Each structure stands twice: as structure tokens, then as C-alpha cells.
Amino acid sequence: MSNKIFISISKEYCDLQQIYDSGQCFTWDKTEEGQFCIRYKNTLYYVSQTEDGLSIISDDEDTEQKMIYYFDLNTNYQEIQKLADDDKYLKTCIEKSKGLRILKQDLWETMLCFLISQNNNIPRIKKSVGKIIDLFDGFPSPEQLQTVEQLKECGLGYRDKYLIAAARQFPSVQNQLETGSYEENRKTLMTFLGIGPKVADCICLFALHHIDAFPIDTHIKKIMASEYPEGLPEKYKSYAGILQQYMFYNDLRR
8 A cells, every 4th residue: 555655844955856867866767747756775656846845655664764764854954055155166056956965875776877877878877777677677686687698688788797797796795885984885896897986986975875975077077177176175075975966966957
């Protein structure tokens, strides 16, 4: 039986459209009615935005608890945003994207998505992820992924071998990743075939919630050169990943 719950939070501090467009999640679909179908740990949550909250329908009895966790709703982003009060550039970015939040996504699912993301664009990533979900009737477990041949129809190109290698290695380090520090986890992730610094930082930020992780892609590299040539200010570093999303989103949406 479907459960319908309502979580009160201003759209100003949790904007589904901004999160959808932010490049951190590849398992959301948007309906013609503006509802978001969110897949989390192979459970579907149908989420609608209102001015004062989120209306959520799901078969999961623990929907409210899981969605508060998933959207990181117990963290006060307003306080973090105040760090940029004297930074004209970053403050402008935040004003345009206040509703962004860092999702707490499933580790294995996030690893697969960001392995697919390399040298790729968001529409193609979502298409490939969708094909994998259709093929396996949900995200495949590491045990279900055995051969490159299974993935031939998913449009992964050379990335298919990364997913198979990850499936073989992941079970032996899963607990280590779920309990390790940012530095430890970044180092462990870069032992996986196909995972370099940027993808490791994305996994650390969007799945392991190391909000001090700072993924650097072409957008951020350009921003750092023009706005912070001497490096990110020290006061930002504990929340670097959250602040990075405001910068990235602003540059992406130009």
C-alpha cells in the first residue's frame, strides 16, 4: 500500500529542480506534471514540490526517515551559505541556487553512475543508467554484474570494463569505505580501475557525504583560475563540497 507523507521545508532551501539539474544524481525522472520519480536503493519515491515542503508517495513504510536522510534535511544550509557573505562571486552563485542540497546517495549506485560519467554528458549518462536499470529490473548488485557482455546494449563504450572491475572489487572494501575518513576513502577509491581524483571526490561527496571533498572538473578548474587563483579560502574547506555545488551549478546553467 502506498504511503503519502509531507515534509515541511521551504523551497528556498530544497529546490527539486535545482537538485535535478545539478549533475549529482542520474536516477531521477521528471514527469510531465512536474513530479520527480526518485530511485533510492531500488525503491521509488514520487516527490512533488510545494512552496513549503515536499509531498512524497512511496510503498516504503520508512519514507519520511529515509527522505530526511537522503536530502540531508537535518543540516542547516542557511548557516553554511553565510560563509560567503563577504565573497561577491560566491554569494551571487548562492543567490541563484539556494535550493541545492548534497544528496546522501547509495554508495554502490553512485559508484556505477560516476564510472559511467567519465568523458560523458548528463543526458547520455542518464540514458545509460536507465538502460542498466531496465536490463536488471533495478540497479544490479555487484554479484549480478559478471561480464562485459551483459552491458553491451547499455551504450557504455569502454566504461563497461570499469563497472565489471568495480563489481569484483567493491564487496571487499565496502565496509572500509562506509567507515573511513575522506582521505582514506579517496585513496581506496582510486585503486579501482577507471577512478581518478575527480570521480573519487564525486563519490566521496555524493555518496559518502564527505562535504569537504572538492571535485574539480573543467567548470571548477576555470572558476578556481579566475576567482580563487591562490586556492580556496581556508574558512570554506570544511564545507568545500557544498560550496562547490553552488559554483558548478551557476557555471553549468549559464
